Amino acid sequence: MKSTLTAIALATAALAAQAQDKVTFLTSWYAQAEHGGYYQAVANGIYKKHGLDVTVKMGGPQVNGVQLLAAGQADFLMGKDFQTLNGIQSGIPLVTVAAVFQFEPQGMVTHPDVKSLADLKGKTILMATSARTSWYPWLKAKYGLTDEQTRPYTFNMQPFFADKNTVQQGYPGSEPYTAQQAGQPVKFFLFADEGYPPYGNTIVAMQKIVKDKPDVVRRFVTATLEGWKSYLQDPAPGNALIKKDNPKMDDGTLAYSHKVMKDMKFFDGGDAARMGPGTMTDARWQKTYELMVQGELLKPMANWKDAYTLQFVKAAKP
Template identity: 30%
Template sequence: MPGYTDVKETQRWPRGISAYFRRTAFGRNSIKNGTMMNHNAVVPLSVAMGFAILTSVGCSSRTSQPSKTEDGLDKVSLMLNWYPEAEHGGFYAAREHGIFEKYGLSVEIVAGGPNAPVAQELVTGRVQFAVGNADDVLLFNQQSANVVALMAPIQDTPRCILVREDSGVMSLDGLAGLTLQANEGRPFVDYMRSEGLLDNVNVVPYSGTVTGLVTDKSVAIQAYSFSEPLVAQQEGVATRKLMLAQAGFNPYASCLIATRSYLDEQDDVAERMTKACIEGWQQYLQDAEKSNRAILADNQHGMTLEALEFGATDLRGLCLPGEMDIKQVGKMSARRWQELVKQFQDLDLVDKSMKAEDVFDASFITSTSADTSAETAAETVVE
């Protein structure tokens, strides 16, 4: 069975603290021994208050020179936004294939999970780098955690709406009359509603399983393209993925992120880390086998090689959409970030004062690694 799907959110949090927790606090269900395990991540108020206090006194992490290994490598930590899985494959490839060492780094990969405190760990300096989706980055900054994305391996979001192949639904504007299991309060749901895609759609809370879809062709569910489709396939049901990216909601995914203060003080380490991760993703997209076995060893929550192989195959199209060359892995454009910021402002998820240049830094993505296109390079410059 594949790895994980989104866990049901039990409530819509107030704007003040909901943004940070939408992705990191509410994790995903895991599938273990063929059974969906519901990790209901109820965030204690003390945790939320702790983060609010942290942001109120300023979120600049205190950095110092990284410690060294006996071999002279700089020691840093990379925190994942969930349990290790295919969407982290390139980071594992950098570790397993000696790419981090090539750049003078010794990187500890720290698994996330339900309630993974990614922003807190970054702003307090307990980890130097982390993985987060572009929408996370905006929401973290909305809560005064001044983090920036350094590279974006997954160009097209894996977020999709999954329907049965025999439902007759071919696109997101054809959902009328269906029941959609999706979590209200998620940015993608807000976006779909604003675009009229949920008109005459019965939206109900996501159950955390594909059961409704399997038993009733009038049911659609929120999904990740490299997860739920395999579950349904193993249940004998053919499905169709309706990708949110095709409807205009397309945050980068699995971005390498760090705090602005860390970049200011450790730009050399950040540059080497960015380049190493880009090369790691290039490696993973060409040969995932060794990295997948390492992920499987680090994931004790029901992950399988079949799911990782399925994920790696699906990710290739998401990381290299269209005619994109593998040398461009990790690229980011100011236009994409500006569009996302504008969408979130229109949805009242972030302040009108937020700017794209506040949330990403493409200066470490060089022509020798991730970008050989003059046109794309120009896009990374914020006007």
């Protein structure tokens, strides 16, 4: 009888050990190399090793990630600092738990004659509507630009190619590759190099999950950072899942974006070089908050620090 009870106890323990916490992660756009670490953590069983059954869902132009997160249809979101701070102001209890990229990868694509961002005066600037509530107020104030210079960016580079007096928004792993394939020489200026403070590719959750399931959050952050470290070393497993989710993604674009992320040290540069991947600091968040207030994108608020927590990046050891 004793041996039977022992066997049952062991079987129950084994089943408990095998149980995986189900987690849904929502990306910010169609699957691409900039999402590679999440897909890698699925492909290589890294999430499972940490007791997580993770589903990665693609975002896109018609997907309201914050709305889905708040409605409980996702547990974590690939977000942005401005988005989280705006959420706090609007009464949506978001919280950033890690920064996968130490720098926001947003920047400006220009023709070769542009020597610096200071040369943008007098240029036509193509940008998406979202730029007006994120990076453009900072850029405009820093370099004395005007709203009259701006035109809509339709995510088609032909207008830029056709007009040498035009510049446009872009990401280092995307638009410069498109230009290269079209035989068009360009320059790329990363806003972070000029002091733009937000983090990039952040992991955002609702404050409730941080309070109620801190161990799940800790394991998700740790496993994700492991996934990114693995992806940057050998992206093949993650790329296979990226192409499965987004069949329009090609090997050339993936390879180019992967190289750019490594070369620009988005994952392991900046503070991460000495404090470890995923790290964030109070000082950087304060700079972003102050930037938003100065740009009248945010009203001063006493609870702005609710937008982030450092507890999980301090605990993560990828």
